[in-house]
Amino acid sequence: MSGLREYALSHAYDAVVAKASFRKPQHEAFDKFHQLIKALGADIGSMSQEALAGRISDLGYLESIPANLIFDLATGVGKTRLLGGLLVYLALSKQTRNCLILAPRVAILDKLKRESDPSSSKYLFIDRSLVTNPNICFRSDLLSFEPNPSKLNVFILSPQTLTGTKVGTAGDFGPSLRQYLTETNDLIVFSDEAHHFGNKSFGAWSEAVAQLQPKLHLGFTATAPTSAAKRIFYSYGLNTCLKEGKYTKAVKLWVEPKPEDISDDDWDHQTIDFGLKRLEAKKESIAELRSAKPDFPEVSPVLLVAAKDIAHADKIGLWLQNYRGLDESEVYVAHSGKKASAKVTGNAIEAEVGRLVAIDQPGNKVKVVVNVFQLSEGWDVTNVWVIAPLRSLASFSNAIQTIGRGLRLPSGRRVGDEETDTLDVLCFGKEDFGTIVKQATKEFGEGPEGSAAVGIVAKSEHRVRAMRPMSLEVVNAISFKVPEVVRTPGEPELDFSPQITRGISSYVEVYDVGSGEFGSDDGSAVRRSFETVVRAATSQVIDGLRFLDPVKHTPAVRKIVEKVLLDLGGKPGMQISTDAVKLGLGVMDAIRSRYRSIDSVYAAGKTSTIVEIASKEVLIPVEFDEIPSVDQIVEWK
Template sequence: MPRRKKDSDPSQQDLLNVAVQLRTAPCVPALREAVQQWRKQNYKGATETTQLLLQHWFQRDHRGFNGRPFAYHAFQREAIETLIYVWEIAKVRNRAALLEKYTQSLEGVRLPPFDGFSRYAIKMATGSGKTKVMSLAIVWQFMNAAREAEEIAKDYARTFLVVAPNVIVYERLKTDFEGSRIFRVDPLIPKPLEIFWDFDCVLRGAGERAHYEGMLFLTNIQQFYERRSRNNDEEPEEMTGMLGKKPSGQKLEITDFGERIAKRSGHLLVINDEAHHTHEEGNEWNQVIRRLHEQTPLAAQLDFSATPRFQKGAIFPWTVFDYPLKQAIFDRVVKRPMKGVAKMQESKSTIASVRYKAYLTAGVERWKEYRGLLKPLQKKPVLFVMLSDTAEAEDIGHWLRDKYPAEFGGEQTLIIHTNKTGEITKADLDKARKAAREVDDEANPINAIVSVLMLREGWDVQNVTVVVGLRPYSAKANILPEQTIGRGLRLMFRGANSGYDERVDIIGNKAFLEFVDDLEKLEDLTFDTFEIGKEKPRILSIMPVEEKKEFDIAIPQLTPSLVRKKSLSEEIAGLDVMQFDCAVLPMKEGDLAEKNFKFEGYDILTLKKILERQYTLADPQTAQEVIGYYARIIAKEVKLPSQFAALAPKVREFFEHKAFGKTINLDESAAIQAMNSNVAQYVCVQTFKKALLDKTIAEQEPVLHTTARPLSAMEPMPWSRKVYEGRKCVLNLVPCGNDFEKAFAKFLDHAEDVKAFSKLPERFGFAIEYTDAAMNLRYYYPDFVAIDQQGVHWLLETKGQQTEEVSHKEHAAQIWCANATVLAGVPWRYLKVMQTAFASLRPETLEDLTVLPQA
């Protein structure tokens, strides 16, 4: 695992931490603190639409289209929260204001000469899912434009332009946006807001479409201009090779996107992907965007990049969020780089295949080891070799084909040729684009890629397991360390809780490893090492075993017993507000109701002190203003915004006949003033919320949806953590998340009354619906399943401590077992096993565990 050179607790970082200031953009530390505080305040000041979206994205469980758990990463959440905060809450509308508000000092900071609209850079490590954050930003802007009142909605974007720097990046983005795929597959749109989603994605070259309220145009920047020939003031060849040539000044309109955008009403949001060159204010890329702004005002320009740096290494000062490669490695969001160590030397020869033979052989042997380990998982590894020039690449490519014909012969080795400027030659461009899309496919023949350059942006190759670097890099190109190594770090196995810590092995000559050292210095970490030829890679394949089929366990598939209601109109209409159990509200200070007030254990003075003003309803003129506002808050709290119209009459009835202990005239000024208080708001909202929350989730009678699904149907999965080799488990190895799970697996394996058992990996996909304390619909994944000698099936949960959340899961599991027993005709029981109780009891049989206390 990469090691920090200095241990630090991120929660203790503050604005006086100079080290943090130096390692990131000047605005990031202060913004990070502000966003954390804003989250603690439950997104105070955000629009109702924004709050609903944030709640849906990050406070509910989701399952992907493949049935497996889906969750946005914490850093993706922080990225979109930061964008929302700086634009919607802080209302920073240009880069000068951003720097003045969030930097400690403007000394040495370049102030931009063109600053006519909001522009923010988002720094996210390669492979960390920038496109996910783009899609969140698009939905946030459009939903506010479509749903909020016109006074608010007019500032948000209805039109979106996503710009790629080259065709390869364009084609990667096309995979997500073609046919609006990402908006259909990811849980971006809450069901109550689907009615507002009138949206289409238009790709480069597509003709006119029918009108949609929201429209996204996807293209590459070359569609707006043509690059000019290289001259002396451009970037070094190494940087050009990695990033593509700089945008030039010769304009050549070959698309009508600009004209089509101009015809649309409202604001435009521009998203630049891999926006490495956008710091050059005068280049054609930025001029294109400024021309668009003149015809269609920009809501904002978002620059996404793993390396938004100037040539000398400093991060763009308008960067608002920074998720560095170092953190991505620690979070296991990308592969863990491992440096190969060996006493190898270059041979004294001008022929590359002779000079670098030792390094190449070591790389090939390492690749072979990965090939054997990955074969049961139906994945193939890719070897990547970097050379100094085209002639060397050609020589090494032919050497691989001739020396290892079975592994790298013919089309199994791809040689990417570059011209003298470092660009992929036109003859090889189609091959490179095709390889970028297909090389990870198990059926694709390519096993090795040989090139002068490391994978450029847009090469989303996930299966790179071995990188052999045999070229030096110029010190002039400070941006290259992150770009070069980062291209090989994308995960091969993605998904929640995979249990496998992926790695990429780096083998190189002295010059290349010195270059890798520069990355370690830049990221303030030290890569682990392995001894070439001695330390073997380790990948455990967890899979069912045919010889152990007698220990297979089938789990019945039931339809959900809990679903979120889309409408509560009838339930709301049936509410009897006179039966609400709540304190009588005072009409004025000092009256009898104020003296006798008690609500949720608080008296009136205490409640006034602990409540901050949560709304901005200044001096309402009518009771209906207050009633409407409270109805919207209640609808948001119970997560059914479409029920506002149904709630408003009930809120009026509550205040008119119940809240003040008598019937009052709501049109009187005293009544309006009494309604418009922190205490009145709190009592009204909490009382309605209590009455409605248990009605937002509908219980339905489950049915046996399909035949039972056996554990033997589980696909093989990689694992690199603790395992137990169980005799009575259909899997070859029992995957264990911690020592307690391993001890429990051993206990089940040895218990005489247990016929068969298994861990239930999340990858298997078995989950039980339940609701948490806030009535969010969640999914619970039990730990173990077992069958005793009497044929009783058990769901078993191992826990270190009891929490309220555990109680909700336990209740749902007990209901599932009761339903499964009736529907499947097989007895099912649930048992929770606390770690301390297990250690004290020292059970020998499953029956012994039944004496343990349950909730």
């Protein structure tokens, strides 16, 4: 590989990693892809479809034309962020100037359009400094869009658009979009919900992509089919995600077998009633959490009921209003215009998904969504906390298929509250507790105590925290002023001795700075200049530690990073293989641990808050006749 190509790839890698704030799975996938592109030995645009496919096959992946690789990441881990990072990396390293992003749902296309705005907190292209004004074509621009050879051209379309007539119609700028894409020598396709491609029912989509003759097709999915196993490039599946417990809600399966002597309708009602009880428990926990942590998003928990068909969904929706007193605005029945055995009308589904994506917005009144089982893909919200599959859907296997709709976390991370951090899924069907434990253990593996990695509990373990109001009286009401306290943080220690920096080097101990050998499975090396590693690691530390001032502290942080590399045997101007990300993490940890021991200065501010102590009404457990003592509350819990 030429030095110039190696530099371009390494520079692009460092630039994206420094800005993307990748989670561990995203970074692993990104790094692995970087190794693959390096191993090609030539730029994508200079290789034929056949040569690129053959080279990727040589590297251990299933040969296909175009070369097709799948990233299998559990819902909520961040597929779109990874997609954007890979796209920017390929553009910065001069591998492509033409990218096609395919998404099969209008709701997803609309989301990608919003995230293509640089003001979005989830900016698709990671950071405005990485790609200047990408030239973007949306589905409404097919006939008016003009590609720009000096910019990154990104086409955000649906696979259905590729099979339509507009894509083959000459546009205002000249050739049709299909002709333009086919004639480029560097087209790379990114497909969301990639499990559709290769499915016989969606064969026209795969054929439409093949006709464009892209050099590379990268697929992203949370439900990779077993038939695609040899095309999976990186996998971080739901079982791994739940075991590590970092990026999604935990999952608890509530189990209750259906008695033989009860009708299907009555069992539906009992299942939903239990779901409403669990929903109330979630609501209470979220309210308590928000009172302690006001920065937690203002969300209202939702119960998702999975009905077998539209008639069943309508029936459940009416029952909730007529017999459980829910207002019409609190029940949303998702009309897909299909039944389980009928063909699906695309426009009806798109309309439903479009309405459903808004239910996690502040002010939402919906408490229950009654959803036809098949209508789920493309619906990504954060406030589904309870899922209740009904009838024949109330099996372990079907319950698992619905989990993805409730895995996302409102604040992007767990908060340490069990109820808020957990998705409840009801398995109220013909399977007993033992059967579901066996299936769950087989599906997700064993947890720390030999049980399944997901929680499995019987319905009888639900406890309702019944409360009642009671007046808490005081003898004399008083009020007083409490001055605002202003905290001035201490100055971080940024002058480490060589002995301390050697401790940081343990983060990168598998890298040999001098020889450039990398401790990976394939023995390949990731080599960058000494200065590039210093710059990337310094940027990561400054971005990651909010108590550091970029202007004031950057020079001192850079000195620490340089000192660690010098201790490892590096020298300015040397090509080294130290991982800038791990090095940055080590420096961050060392600075953070010392900063915690530095005392802040507290002083009275200019404003005050009036605190009143007066009689008030409080909620107490119904079991108590009077305000309980602390000891009583502990025992009651």
